[in-house]
Amino acid sequence: MAAGVATWLPFARAAAVGWLPLAKKTMPKPPVDNSSRSDEILYVNVSGVRFQTWKNTLDRYPDTLLGSSEKEFFYNEDTQEYFFDRDPEMFRHILNFYRTGKLHYPRHECVQAFDEELAFYGIVPEIIGDCCMEEYRDRKKENQERLAEDTEANEATDAPLPPHSTSRERLWRAFENPHTSTMALVFYYVTGFFIAVSVIANVVETVPCRPPKGSVKDLPCGEKYQLAFFCMDTACVLIFTFEYLMRLFAAPSRCKFMRSVMSVIDVVAIMPYYIGLVMPENEDVSGAFVTLRVFRVFRIFKFSRHSQGLRILGYTLKSCASELGFLLFSLTMAIIIFATVMFYAEKGTKGSTFTSIPASFWYTIVTMTTLGYGDMVPNTIAGKIFGSICSLSGVLVIALPVPVIVSNFSRIYHQNQRADKMRAQQKVRLARIRMAKKGTSNAFLQYKEDHTLGDRNSDSTALCVKNRSAFEHQHNHLLHCLEKTTNHEFTDEMTYSELCMTESVGFRTSRSTSLSSQQGAQNNSTGCCPRRARRRAAMRLANSTVSVSRGSVQELDTLQFKTTSIPPQTRSSLNAQPDNLKLNCGDQDFTAAIISIPTPPANTPDESLPPTPTPVPGILRNTRATAYTHETVKISSL
């Protein structure tokens, strides 16, 4: 529960007086609060710096070190204070968290040191307030990346081969890390050499060579020495193909390898050659084939295996792809605007080169980047005015220093992304709230069980009362009073869904679960669990409750499928005969649910529950207990 809620509990309990005249049943007895009422000041000594605070302040968060009895381990009787041998600067922030309910991240601190302090004091980092959360996340991500790089570098260099590795693993390792063996190094250099040769050959074959005797026109070298270039190309492609196939063979996960960038580049680099071999010498097709040869230039990207810098560049471009895209988009908008304006301004001119808007694009781009080829020139006054505006604006675009543009876009980008982040965080927050609420209601159910058991057997009351704070006792008593007022009991969702299933099978009346006056004719006749989504959120309780109930409906829906599988698990834990439970869960448990309500036995017909040690008053209490124990198991495993 949130911090300040503890402050309001007395008020909530006092307000329960409003239920008393309406109660159908007698109210339960309130818990006895033996703790002294007066508030005391605690002294906390952190490495010599003495902090003082009210005991109430620390009690606000009972699941942290300072709020629970764990701090008694640090109590020093001689000096009558709690001594912690930790950083006092950090402790200031921790203590402020108790006071204000918001955890702030100090920017000058190392994020890891902060994390360690939080872990020591039992505080989850997720509750860092919104003001500091982004900074914290960024720093944490930075840190993680740095650490990841270091570990990668460490792993890559040393780490001798495991002794019994297959030849395949050794081959893969040789490919990934050429420095391990001489053969790998040789192969590495050979491939690098051939990549270079191939690229240079592609370049050189277009250079005009001296024409052969008897001709005047200059020929590109590629056509003059066609055979030589073809042989060189074949050799390179053979090497590349061989390398690709070896990598494919050696890769631990072939699918993943085939989808990786480098493999795609490899394939694209060698495909044109094979396509050229296969394709017939057709006039029409050879045009397309020529285009395909362009892809040979991709061989240069194969160098990225050999160059770390190229890889980093690629990674950087990939990471700011969206910013670049936005920049490009805005430039495109400006180009379109100016091109349109120039076209219409120059429309009347005879012999104007601005024949269409797309044709004006070229003029706009050339002008904005201050190239000014001069092949398209405006003639009208309006055209000249707009042309000058265009070039001035282009100057503005180019003249701003690149970091400023980049940082501006980054800022705008983050501003827009903050809304998405908020929404994503909100989802997480709601999920946590939902879990906490489930935890609270489950805690209440458990409390009730202990309480009813305690009523019967006063000896075991002390045992049953587990280590709960006074706050929890009082809160549970409050919920108990509400139950008595309305003569209905709180249950958990699984039991409720079971009840729902039985009622929807047995009784066809549509029940409404929401009783507020707005419901009216908006009930779905889908049985007793209509969706709350249609309910008008006229009650402006901040959407939390509504969305929680929506969420709980969704959970309910999923649970309706799960209930068929959950009970067998709990029974298996009691039964120790797991084989019996490998039944078709579908029908069996459905019938079990129907049976469990009217008739006493809470079991599926074909197995018997071993007698539980504690006497249980009601049927459903039993199922709830088992269901609840399962719940506790589930939650603790989280």
Added chain:
Amino acid sequence: MLSAIWETEGLQTVGIVVLVFASIKLLHILGLISFSEDSVEDELELSAVRHRPEGLEQLEAQTRFSRKELQILYRGFKNECPSGVVNEETFKDIYAQFFPQGDASTYAHFLFNAFDTDHNGSVSFEDFVMGLSILLRGTVQEKLIWAFNLYDINKDGYITKEEMLDIMKAIYDMMGKCTYPVLKEETPRQHVEVFFQKMDKNKDGVVTIDEFIDCCQNDENIMRSMHLFENVL
């Protein structure tokens, strides 16, 4: 001649563009359109209403709390609401945290009206502490009067069936959906009928404060439960 045509057309374009920009600027000046996402004139939030409560001695005299208790109460209150007053939204949020399974907003609304005795839309520390004083330290009579005040939504001195039904539905809403036995739609209505049968002595369809107090004083259960929350705080 041709150049004249070119110049006219070009100048026409210039003129049109200038006209468009001028009209946009005019609309902007008139405040009909705004260029930035947030409104240009941000609605100035009234500076947070700061409310300082009366002195400790006065509150001590008016309520039945001791000095220390008032201190503890005020520290908690001020920590949660630094401005010194609670408005209805915050009130609903706070109350809703205690009832995670259901929807406590309707009941919180009625509670808010019961606490806000001067009906100024916010609950100050004095209202808060006076209400608590009655509920926790008051006589049974005072508590019953407070409860009657809570049920009497329009504060006219009579509880009608509709008012009672609203309250009852609000209370049942707090239970939420997952209850045993499953909540039916008629449950609050039935509960209201039972209540009226008990309370409405002269069967005139409304419960007056005297009927209410009389009936409650004759009911042992209710009288016993009135002492339930006395050791809170």
